[in-house]
Amino acid sequence: MNNYKLTIQYDGARYKGWQRLGNDDKTIQGKIENVLSELAGEKIEIIGSGRTDAGVHALAQIANFKMHKDSTEDEVMQYLNRYLPNDISVVDVSFVPDRFHARYNANDKTYLCKIWNEKYPHPFMRKYSMHVEDRLDIEKMRKASQYFLGTHDFTSYSNAKSKKKSMVREIYSLDIEENEGFIEIKVRGNGFLYNMVRKIVGTLIEVGLGEKDPTTIPTILESKERIQTGRMAEAEGLYLEKVGF
Incomplete structure (x- = not known):
């Protein structure tokens, strides 16, 4: 076989x-x-x-x-x-090899989120990006992204139902770049919980819009209360970019 x-x-x-x-x-x-x-x-x-x-x-x-x-x-x-x-x-x-297992042997995953940050919708990317019409403050978002790096309990940033599963994950990198109207957020970690990336991006968007202070992120993580995370990014802009073995 x-x-x-x-x-x-x-x-x-x-x-x-x-x-x-x-x-x-x-x-x-x-x-x-x-x-x-x-x-x-x-x-x-x-x-x-x-x-x-x-x-x-x-x-x-x-x-x-x-x-x-x-x-x-x-x-x-x-x-x-x-x-x-x-x-x-x-x-x-x-x-x-016979022992290769796509899930158990994966060492890291990288997700990419595309945000179209213009006043008008993008007719050709509406299924492949999230539209945020108000201008996002990239520098504030980059500052906020640093609080997610490292090992944390991400209970607050997940909708996972299992209470037996560990909610601890490590984020290796979180990069934010702007490219011709698009803001691309790339996050790499050893694994991700259900909705975790979308909720992290949602928080970064709130920071970029001035709705949330970056310094509140450690408190949200420590609280382990999902209600505090607020916005969740839309699925259309999210891509599984790479899996490392």
Whole structure:
């Protein structure tokens, strides 16, 4: 039995997220599994490096699966791209050791959030960026971003339901750049809780609009009270950019 690693790009606009939901075929995982099961002649389950929310996109989601059929990497890639919808692309397929696990072996993830920061909407990027029409103060946002770096309990910045799961995560870097009307926020860490990135970006937006003082972030983290985080960024502007192994 071969173990295959997939690198996947997708436009999440019309999907309910990565994770398969019963018989609902409006998920990325579900679409890929259905095609692979046809190729393999058996039920295939794929393991993703993480779950992206409804509407969130991916530039390089990583997944792996095993099957008995002895197909080459090129055969798998060609079959997937022939039968998957055109808003999901498999850009690389490779054989990996049997013990490779896309979720457990991931060391870090990088998310990118695109914000269109002009008075008028962007007609071509409305599904791929968040629109904030009032001018954001980039320097204040950069100052605020420093409070998220390092290891923290991110209970306040998550909507995760499990109380048994550790809420401690480490943020390695958080960079904010401006590019022709877009503000790009890139955050890299050892892992992210449900809605964590969107809530962090929401706080940075509030700081940029002058609605929140950067120095309040440590207090919000320490409180572990989700109600204090306020705004959550829209899913349309969020991309899973990279997964490190």
